[in-house]
Amino acid sequence: MYPHKTPLLSVSLKIEGDRLQKYLANNLGVLEAKEIAAKYSTEAMARSFFGINAHCFDDENAMFRVLGRKIFDFSVRNGxxxxxxxxxxxLVRLFRINIFEKWVFEYFIDSFTKAFEARENSTTRKNDFIDILIELNKKDGGNGLFDMDKINGTGLQFFVAGFETTSSTISYTLHELCLNKTVQNKVRQEILANMKENDGLTYEGVMGMKYLDMCVKETLRKYPAVPFLDRKCVNECKLPGTDLILEKGASVYIPLVGLHYDEKYFPEPDKYDPERFANPKCNSEGLVYLPFGEGPRMCIGERLGMLTTKLGIISVLTKFEVERCAQTPDPVIFEAKSLVLQSTVGLPMTFKYITPPPA
Structure with a gap:
C-alpha cells in the first residue's frame, strides 16, 4: 500500500494500515468507529513497541484488546x-493499590518479558521499542538503570498511553468528518493529491498534509484524550493577577475542556472548524491549547502518536467514506464516570467504499 521514497516509519505501521483497510473492506456498513480505531491502535502499539501481533483484527476477543477494555472501560473498581x-x-502507597487489575498487569508483564527476552537472545532486529531498550540496557553496563522491573513498567506505560489516545483521536476525527462531508472531501482530496504527487505515501508527504494536520488538531481541541492534566507544584508561587498562593507540593489540575471551549480563544467552540488552526500560533495569548501538555512533562510520544493517528485516518479515507447513520450521536454526550472522554453510546457510523472509487 505504501511505496515511499523516504522510509515512512517502521514496517509495523504500514502492516497495520493495510490490515485496517482489509478489515473495513470485509465489514462495510454501520460500525463502531471507536472499536475499529482501538483495534488499529492496539495493533500498532503492540507491533511498534514490542514486535507482537495482537490479532485484534482476527479475533474480537483478542487478549490485548480485552486488556485495553479492562484498563479504560468504566467499572466500579476502576472508578x-x-x-x-x-x-x-x-492511601494508595499505604495499601500498594495497583491502578490495573492484578491479572491484567501480570498478563501484560508476562507477554512483554517473554518478548524482550526472546529478542535479547536472538539476532532479529525490528527497529522497535524493544530494540531501543536492549541497546540502552547494553550501554548501561549493568548499573541497574534498566532492570527488568523498570523495563516492564516503561513498556506498560508506553502501551497504555499510546493506544487509547490514538484510538480516541482517530475515532473522534472520523465522527466529525461523517458529520461534515465538505471537510471530509477536502481532506481526502489533499491525501490523494499528496500521494499522487509523491508516487505513494512518504514521510515527507504525511508531514506536508497541512489540512489533515489542522483536522487532527481541531479534533484534539474538541476531544482532548483526557479532560484535565494533573501536575504538582514544585515551588511556592503566586498566581499572577490574584492573591492565590500555590504551596509547594500542592496538586494542580488544569481543565483542558474548559480551556479548549473558551470562546475568548476559540470562537464558536462547539463548531468543528479546522481552519482555526491555519494560524500555527494558537497559543500566542498564553497556554490555552494543551492536548499533549507543555514543558518538560509534556507527552513524550506526541510525534509517534500524531503520525500513527494520521496514518490511521489516511488508511480509512483513501478507500472509504464515512457517513452518519441513525445511531450517530450529535452532539456527543460524554460518560461522566470515565477518566477519558468517552461517548455514552459509542461512535457508530456507516463505512462504505468511495463513490466513485479512487483510481
Missing part, C-alpha cells in the same frame, strides 16, 4: 482506584 490515585495518594 474507585482512579479517584484514589488523584486524591488519596497516601
Amino acid at each position: 474507585l482506584v482512579n479517584t484514589a490515585y488523584f486524591s488519596m495518594q497516601k
Whole structure:
C-alpha cells in the first residue's frame, strides 16, 4: 500500500494500515468507529513497541484488546482506584493499590518479558521499542538503570498511553468528518493529491498534509484524550493577577475542556472548524491549547502518536467514506464516570467504499 521514497516509519505501521483497510473492506456498513480505531491502535502499539501481533483484527476477543477494555472501560473498581490515585495518594502507597487489575498487569508483564527476552537472545532486529531498550540496557553496563522491573513498567506505560489516545483521536476525527462531508472531501482530496504527487505515501508527504494536520488538531481541541492534566507544584508561587498562593507540593489540575471551549480563544467552540488552526500560533495569548501538555512533562510520544493517528485516518479515507447513520450521536454526550472522554453510546457510523472509487 505504501511505496515511499523516504522510509515512512517502521514496517509495523504500514502492516497495520493495510490490515485496517482489509478489515473495513470485509465489514462495510454501520460500525463502531471507536472499536475499529482501538483495534488499529492496539495493533500498532503492540507491533511498534514490542514486535507482537495482537490479532485484534482476527479475533474480537483478542487478549490485548480485552486488556485495553479492562484498563479504560468504566467499572466500579476502576472508578474507585482512579479517584484514589488523584486524591488519596497516601492511601494508595499505604495499601500498594495497583491502578490495573492484578491479572491484567501480570498478563501484560508476562507477554512483554517473554518478548524482550526472546529478542535479547536472538539476532532479529525490528527497529522497535524493544530494540531501543536492549541497546540502552547494553550501554548501561549493568548499573541497574534498566532492570527488568523498570523495563516492564516503561513498556506498560508506553502501551497504555499510546493506544487509547490514538484510538480516541482517530475515532473522534472520523465522527466529525461523517458529520461534515465538505471537510471530509477536502481532506481526502489533499491525501490523494499528496500521494499522487509523491508516487505513494512518504514521510515527507504525511508531514506536508497541512489540512489533515489542522483536522487532527481541531479534533484534539474538541476531544482532548483526557479532560484535565494533573501536575504538582514544585515551588511556592503566586498566581499572577490574584492573591492565590500555590504551596509547594500542592496538586494542580488544569481543565483542558474548559480551556479548549473558551470562546475568548476559540470562537464558536462547539463548531468543528479546522481552519482555526491555519494560524500555527494558537497559543500566542498564553497556554490555552494543551492536548499533549507543555514543558518538560509534556507527552513524550506526541510525534509517534500524531503520525500513527494520521496514518490511521489516511488508511480509512483513501478507500472509504464515512457517513452518519441513525445511531450517530450529535452532539456527543460524554460518560461522566470515565477518566477519558468517552461517548455514552459509542461512535457508530456507516463505512462504505468511495463513490466513485479512487483510481
